[in-house]
Amino acid sequence: MSSLLLRFATQCAGWVYILLLALTLGAGAMIPYLTVDTDPENMLPADHPARIFHNQTKQTFAMHDAIVVGVVAEQDTNGVYTPETLSEVKQLTDTILDMDGVIDADLMSLSTVDNISQAGPGTIRFEWMMDKAPVDEAGAKAVEQNISRLPLLYDTLVAETGKAAAIYVPIADKNESYRIAEDIRAAISKMGSQQQWYITGLPVAEDQFGVEMFIQMGISAPLAGLMIFILLFLFFRSLPLIIAPMVVAMATVIVTMGIMIGMGFTVHIMSSMIAIFLMPIAVVDSVHILSEFSDRYKPGENAGEVISKVVSHLFTPMLYTSITSSVGFFSLMLTPIPPVQIFGAFVGFGILFAFLVTLVFMPAYVSRMSDKTLVNLQQALHGEGDGQSRVAAIARSIGKLAMSWRRGWLVVFSALFAVSVWGITQIQINDNPVRWFKADHEIRVADRVLNENFAGTYNAYLVFSDTNAVPSAAALIGVDVPEELSGWQWDTLKSVTEQPPTAALESLIIAIDDAMFTVESDEAVAYLDELVARAEQALSVSKTFQSPEQLAYIADLQQYLATTGLVGKSNSLSDVVKVVNRELRGGEEKDYALPDSPQAVAQTLLQYQSSHRPNDLWHFVTPDYRESLLWLQLTSGDNQDMTAATKLVAQYVDEHPLPAGIDYQWAGKAYLNVVWQENMVAGMLDSLLGAFIMVFVMMVVLFRSVVFGVLAMLPLTITIAFIYGLIGIVGKDYDMPIAVLSTLTLGLSVDFAIHFLERARAIFKETNNVSATLEAMFGEPASAITRNALVIALGFTPLLFAPLVPYITVGVFLASIMAISALVTLLVLPAAMSLLHRFVFKSR
Template sequence: MIDVIMKLATGYRRSVVWTLTLITIAAAAFIPSITIDTDPENMLPDDNPQRVFHNEVKETFAMHDMIVVGVVNKNTVYNQKTLTDLHTMSNYAESLDGVISDDLMSLANVDNITQEEPGTIRFEWMMKQPPESNAEAQYIQKQVKDLPLLYNTIVSGDDKSAAIYVPIESKDQSYALAEQLREKIATLETNDDWHITGLPVAEDQFGYEMFVQMGISAPLAAAVIFALLWFFFRNVRFISAAMIVAMSTVLITMGTLIALGFTVHIMSSMIAIFLMPIAVVDSVHIMSEFSDRYREKGNAKDTIKDVLRHLFTPMLFTSITSSIGFYSLMLTPIPPVQVFGAFVGSGILLAFLITVLFVPAYICALKPSTLESFTQVTHDEHKQGWLQKMGATAASHAKLWIAFFLAVLAFAWFGIQQININDNPVRWFKPDHEVRIADEVLNDHFAGTYNAYVVFENTLDTTEKARSAVRDALNNDALSEESRDAISALLEQEQVNFNQWIIAIDDLLFSVGSDQLEPLERLMTELEQLNSASKAFQSPELLAYISEMQAYLQTTGLVGKSNSLSDVVKTVNRELRSGEEKDYELPDNANGVAQTLLQYQSSHRPQDLWHFVTPDYKRSLMWLQLTSGDNQHVTQVVKAVDSYIQDNPLPANTEMDWAGKAYLNVVWQEAMVEGMLDSLISAFVVVFIMMVLLFRSVVFGVLAMLPLSLTIAFIYGLIGWVGKDYDMPIAVLSSLTLGLSVDFAIHFIERTRATFKQTGNWKDTLVVMFDEPARAISRNAIVIAIGFTPLLFAPLVPYITVGVFLASIMAISAIVTLIMLPAVMTVFSRLIFRGDQS
């Protein structure tokens, strides 16, 4: 294999270089057509039941994604200036392309519901024109407080904040619309504080800033890595080979991803920054050993051939194990994570292939004078002895080190027990980001800007009963042939329309003899009863159940506010009766409910009714406002509803389910955690089997897994101890830890075994191992760890998280490898090497 590679690399140098160049350019040509996607909904497959149901609910109840524009006045928003500005912003928002103006909600375009006279109600605009005085503003304040649907929804309970809910046609327009709204706010001459928030804004703005971050972090990482390589090798021409490998790997991988039609999600946006440091690992090993061996050989071709023969197997296995760690992510049920794992895993293998072909070709093309100066500098650098001291310390205090690592494992185990699984797209921004500030301010004033929906559905099949009633009527001998034909025509209709059927029977009653009246009247009565039963959510009993659930949720402190059809009916019923609080209740019968709803449809916004109930009254929605979109918070709300239903079973023939973006986040988070656990266990088993096969020894296979196991345990124990939420980036890092932590162990063990065969004893082997092999491992750890540091300066929390933990992972795994393995090998040398020790 080495001979074939060397023949390709050195015999066809120009072909290797041109082939790599052309492939890189061809792949990079697709990068400008990149499509950004940060919608957490896409964390679930298109056919996921909860996602399908969520989208069906949105369409059925005309629920749109919302941008929330809020104004805060330190005293009260009920003043002439603030309400005038609110009116201006509301009208401006309505005029924007991409805004569903009919459903926009603010004081400027909602109805005030008042009593005209007993039995009659009046609908008038709450604030058709801006108030001309503070007195008019205070009148509006009184009206709002009488309307439960509006109070603490479009005006906060403390009267210091008011909101505009801006429904949008498409989530990917939210950043552009938010920017237009910010520009308009900047033209207002006001002392009020204005804020813009909402999950669509957070997600789309994250996409914009993610795109910018991609363009900053990858070049910065390249610059940092270049500087580190120069520090280690002090020769720009020599280290350029590693940089070419890294850049080609990144460009080919990202170009291929985009060319295949994949969108760039939050995870795949990190592919470039992940691959940049990882892609230079094998090059660093080659350059480190080449610098040691070149002085002996004096010939680049012979030296690189010896180096490759020595390093090919460990480099191959480290590349495969690293890729397995990422490929394991494809076992998760999260499409963006699957794409991320597939392309990073493939990128690692691609980097290995480019390294073993291009780097030898490149080195053999360098002038001898360049190589001579390079080896002179690195030879001088090698005189440093701190690595030898580390090796000696690890061996001389081996048992103490083993005890220390066992204590670390215990520390980690208790930390893992404290890990909190939680995520929230708004928390992807730093605390001082305008989106994060807006979210905190508005949720502090209002009942909540996060939405979750409890959807009730009546499952009683009245249509089949209606068809059965018609078929029974056809069997009545009293009906004439003409009557039977007219009734039979109803059964030929695909869907049962009760109103049409009742009208058809009623018309038939006027054209038949008295002998046919009784069966037809009985049929019409039965259809009327079924029609009433089909409109389940006109039932006072069912609406009362929903109202009681709302009252219970309010007592939990988990829900800021809830709105439902029950609130609409109670409000209109109050105004139809006395307009006083004592009549804020549900009517006694279904006809009373129907009357209130008919009155409500006379308002300026009759379509609002269909946000709470379907036109056939078989499904109804309860809108929950939450002050937090954290998964833990939403999960507690779900558990509270489950607890209520357990104690108060749903009415007969009624089912309940969940929808809303906040709830979907919980669904994909749970799927991610389960999927990550499965992928981690599977990858761990596969890597262990590979280690046993590589070293042809169970003992060495176990040894290779020790640094990996301790690193994973320590990192996740630390997460638990510091209270960092287990979110999407942290979950993905589990597989990254597995893939990279074993790399150093493979190189250390492979080189140890080869060296032991030459020295015949562990003491001399240890001295050799803490020369070039330990130096190469430490260099790689430093390159990868510091290569991720540009992420620490990102304005986006997931990038910072990845930067911190990747640097920690590499540093810890290198230290564990260079201390734990020598310590264990010292204590158990006879078992491990099965030879005489001196």
């Protein structure tokens, strides 16, 4: 098949150009339809149980994604409690309330919440905390005193130090968070405030990352292309010649991205790097072809015939390196993370597409080049004096170093491997979308400052549910009904059958009250009296979280979490009940306690619903009181801290069992990040092990030798161990970009080994001498490997200047991967092959 393609390429070059251009333009037409998605929630499949429950929780308790706006007044002795600062808080709050996309009913600010106080014995007053901004220090002091009495708001709206105040801005669509944040920034700028204002929160961090990621895509990919162009020119000194590999790279990137976008896939943080990954990888085969072509070509020869022989000679190693590299990325499709699956699928496709384009376009292009250009290429690579280019001289030096200290290199890399294995055991799995920005980014700074001042801007929800069955209305009515009520029985059952259990009981009680006015017999009246008593008892028991015992359990858990140092603060229905109960009683601190009966709890909640924000109650409990939410505020969004919090809760529940029939589940963005991280790590490990075994089998099949298969896996194994060992040793968190790099290591590390071993075996067939073979290997083959390592490593260097941490991480570690894998290939493989020559080389 390769001969047919080569014949077509060299004899029908025009058609090759036309077909490639048409395909590139067709796919490129899809790119303007690109959509960006940076929501970590989409790292989980839509049907994942944790994601489903999270969205159910948000809907059930009317919880919304929120932007956190904070003002810090460090220099003022009164902190934010001054007429000027409180006036600015009020002014900005009013402006935000008028913005599109803001859920104004749930916005929390000093001017939109109630002050709860005692109006008299047994009565409560609900009045706006700050309906108007205070005009003097006395008014500001009154706000301070009032807020300090409300645990629900203290250290949430105003810091304990009094130096900071916050506005929580709930939004209808988290994809609008960047636009709303920009509008808030503009409003702050217009105020001309003398204080420091900050904006943070996971929604705005994620959406802003999407905006900056889109910009970074448009900068990094062209810069990577420019870097590769410069490197190729330095290597080959021929502008017409290096156009060919650049065409291959550009066509590969455009076609791959165009197909992905055309198929309706969004661009996530991982798929945004597809262009950066493919740009250097796509020119690898071209460099091998140009290097060997320049070695074989002699002035006056037919370029088409020479390039055909070169490609035929390199076809097998190029095919296997492309397949193994793509297998590494295709293995990502085994992970349970949809964006990672898409990334792996399209990078794998891009690698195979680049191989096919290289196989056809390079012969077509080179066969049409002028003799003068080809002579210049040969002189650039081999020089006019000593016959060596700089890259060739470096390769020769590495060869001498490898062969002069063979056993030493094996010992050094064995020790390095052992240390790396220990380093892998030190790896810590952790991620946080806010940390995707550099430390000096405004989002990162705001996150740090506000979490230092407040109880926490990261939210997690603990949902308690009563799984005990509620007595049905039908069971209470029974079948032994007085004859006078038989018609009433069936009408009532018909009306309540389709209602939820608790609502059915409430409807039954109403129906009984109505029936009392119509029955005449003593038997019917007695039956209804007994029935209403049973229904009211069942209804009272069904309202689980009106029970003081249940609320006390949650309050005790809150108190425990407050001592752990992981949870800055928590709010629950217990806090609501305690505050209202205090004001209903004496208003003293000793009255800040739970009532002693469900009826008293119900009374406090009924009073609370007389406030200006009665629907706030349903953020903590469902209307049937069967589910209750505990809102945790964390000062850190790191997965490690969220995981630690879940373990602490689990430990507490083990030591203090929940009441019978009560279960709990986690929800919230901070918790979802933990879930997809755990899925990613497990999925990456499975895909890496599967791909590793598959590549080994392919190596054995390719070389028809177990010995060569093992040798081919040496650079791969040492490189992966070194890179991940280094991550553990330096304390770099194992996050999403780091996890994906394992597949790139697998694919590219074996690439160099395949070329080295295949060429060594071919040269040995000609020389039948081990020393001569290894000496020849540090000529053109080692030069090509060195050029490719430099092209790929330096091709990613534009990422080092990106403002986004994941891009920098990829740039640093890819350069390290290329350097280590090239060194292992050129130092360890020849040393091992020389020392084990009896098993590696078999004389004719």
